[in-house]
Amino acid sequence: MSEEIQPSMDYNLDADSELRFEVEDKNAKVYVTLISGFAEMFGTELVKKKKYEFVMGAKVAIFTYHGCVLHLAGKTEVSYISKETPMIQYLNCHAALEQMRVVAEEKDERGPVVMVVGPMDVGKSTLCRILLNYAVRLGRRPLYADTDVGQGSLSIPGTIGTILVERPASIEEGVSQTAPLIYHFGHKTPSGNSVLYKAVISKMAEVTLESMNENKRTKHSGIIINTCGWVKGDGYANLVHTAQAFEVNAIFVLDQERLYNELLRDIPSFVRVVLLPKSGGVVERSKDLRVENRDLRIKEYFYGHKTPLYPFSFEVKFVDLKLYKIGAPPLPDSCMPLGMKAEDNKTKLVAVTPNLGLTHHILAVSFAEFTEEDVIGTNVLGFVCVTHVDMERQSVMILSPQPRPLPNTLLLYSELQFMDSHA
Numbered sequence: 001m002s003e004e005i006q007p008s009m010d011y012n013l014d015a016d017s018e019l020r021f022e023v024e025d026k027n028a029k030v031y032v033t034l035i036s037g038f039a040e041m042f043g044t045e046l047v048k049k050k051k052y053e054f055v056m057g058a059k060v061a062i063f064t065y066h067g068c069v070l071h072l073a074g075k076t077e078v079s080y081i082s083k084e085t086p087m088i089q090y091l092n093c094h095a096a097l098e099q100m101r102v103v104a105e106e107k108d109e110r111g112p113v114v115m116v117v118g119p120m121d122v123g124k125s126t127l128c129r130i131l132l133n134y135a136v137r138l139g140r141r142p143l144y145a146d147t148d149v150g151q152g153s154l155s156i157p158g159t160i161g162t163i164l165v166e167r168p169a170s171i172e173e174g175v176s177q178t179a180p181l182i183y184h185f186g187h188k189t190p191s192g193n194s195v196l197y198k199a200v201i202s203k204m205a206e207v208t209l210e211s212m213n214e215n216k217r218t219k220h221s222g223i224i225i226n227t228c229g230w231v232k233g234d235g236y237a238n239l240v241h242t243a244q245a246f247e248v249n250a251i252f253v254l255d256q257e258r259l260y261n262e263l264l265r266d267i268p269s270f271v272r273v274v275l276l277p278k279s280g281g282v283v284e285r286s287k288d289l290r291v292e293n294r295d296l297r298i299k300e301y302f303y304g305h306k307t308p309l310y311p312f313s314f315e316v317k318f319v320d321l322k323l324y325k326i327g328a329p330p331l332p333d334s335c336m337p338l339g340m341k342a343e344d345n346k347t348k349l350v351a352v353t354p355n356l357g358l359t360h361h362i363l364a365v366s367f368a369e370f371t372e373e374d375v376i377g378t379n380v381l382g383f384v385c386v387t388h389v390d391m392e393r394q395s396v397m398i399l400s401p402q403p404r405p406l407p408n409t410l411l412l413y414s415e416l417q418f419m420d421s422h423a
C-alpha cells in the first residue's frame with residue numbers, strides 16, 4: 001500500500017496573530033513544532049522544537065505576541081493565519097483580574113470570582129482556559145468551576161465540578177482532570193431539572209467558596225466559572241442564580257449584547273459586567289457533533305485518552321444495589337402533602353427497582369452512604385455503566401474504572417447512556 005504524502009509547511013507569524021487549523025480526518029495525525037520565537041495555545045506556552053500531536057476533533061489556534069515560525073505537518077481540514085484576534089482584550093481582562101488578586105493579597109480577602117457567559121460556541125471554555133493558564137503562569141492557584149453539564153471538561157456529561165488548577169493545561173490533553181470535586185446532576189442539559197440544577201449549583205458554590213479559606217494562595221487567586229450556552233428564559237435564570245451562589249464580582253459576557261444588557265439590569269452594580277468579542281476562529285459545533293463529544297467524554301472516562309485505561313467488568317446483584325433517581329414525576333400542588341410544593345418533588349430521592357431499562361445507563365457512585373444524608377449535596381466518587389441487566393439472575397453487569405467491589409453501593413441514576421463497544 002502506498003503511503004499518502006502528508007503536507008508539511010512552515011508558517012511565519014507576525015506579532016499578535018494566530019495560526020488556526022482543524023483536524024477532521026479520522027486517521028489523521030497533525031504535528032506542530034515551534035521553530036523560533038514564542039507561541040502559545042489557549043494560554044499554554046509551546047516548548048521550542050517539541051513536536052505536538054493533534055488528532056481528529058482538534059480545533060486549534062496557536063497565538064504569538066512577538067512573532068514566531070511554526071512547522072505544521074499532516075492533513076488538516078483548514079489551516080490559515082489570522083491577524084484578527086481578541087487576544088489583547090483577553091489579556092487585558094487577565095491584567096484586571098491580576099490587579100484584583102494583588103489587592104486581595106494585601107487585604108487578605110477573597111480574590112476575583114469571575115463567571116464567563118455567552119451563547120453556544122463563542123469560546124467560553126477557551127477563555128476560561130486562557131485566564132486560568134495566565135494565572136498559573138504567574139504563580140497563582142485559582143479554582144476552576146465548570147457548570148456546563150452538556151460539554152463540561154472536568155468529568156463526564158451530566159455533572160458539574162470544581163478543580164484546583166496548579167499548572168497550565170496540557171497542549172494535547174487540555175485542562176488537568178486530577179482530583180476534581182464532582183457533583184451528579186444526571187441530565188445533559190439544565191432544563192432536565194432546573195430546580196435540581198440550582199440546588200446542586202448552590203451546594204457546589206458553598207463548598208468551593210469554603211475551600212478557599214483552607215489555602216491562602218487559592219483564596220487570593222479566586223475562581224473562574226464556566227457556564228452553559230443556554231442563555232434565554234430558564235437558562236438565563238440559572239446564570240443569575242450561579243452568579244449569586246458564587247458571589248461573583250465580575251462577569252465576562254462573550255459576543256451577545258442582549259445578554260450583557262440583561263445582566264447589567266439584573267446584577268448588582270458592584271459586579272463588573274464586561275462585554276467581550278468572540279474570536280472569529282471559534283468553531284461552531286453541530287448538534288450531532290455535541291452528541292458525539294458527549295459520547296467521547298464518557299468513553300475517555302473508562303478507556304482513557306492518550307494513555308489507555310483498562311476498566312473492569314463485574315456482576316452486582318440487585319439486592320446489593322441501593323439505586324435512586326433524583327426527582328419524582330410532577331404532581332399537581334393539590335395532590336402534594338400539606339406544606340410541600342411540587343418543586344420539592346424535583347429534588348426528592350426516589351428508589352429505582354432495577355429493570356431492563358437500566359441497560360447502557362450511567363450510574364454515579366455517591367460518597368453518601370445513607371439516604372438520610374444530603375445526597376444531592378454530596379460529591380460523587382466516580383461512575384459506572386450498566387452493560388447488561390439479567391432479570392433471571394437478578395443482577396447487572398457493570399463497567400467500572402475500579403475492580404470489584406463497588407466502593408459504595410448508593411448509586412444515582414443518570415439519563416446519560418454509553419454503548420460499550422469494547423465489551
Ligand SMILES: Nc1ncnc2c1ncn2[C@@H]1O[C@H](COP(=O)(O)OP(=O)(O)OP(=O)(O)O)[C@@H](O)[C@H]1O
Nearest residue numbers: 059061120121122123124125126229279281282283
Ligand atoms: N481562536 C480560535 N481558533 C480556532 N479554534 C478555536 C479558537 N478558539 C476556540 N476554538 C475552538 O472552538 C471550539 C469551541 O470553543 P469553546 O469550547 O471554547 O466554546 P464554548 O462557547 O465554550 O462552547 P459551548 O457552548 O459548547 O460551551 C473548541 O473546539 C475550541 O478549541
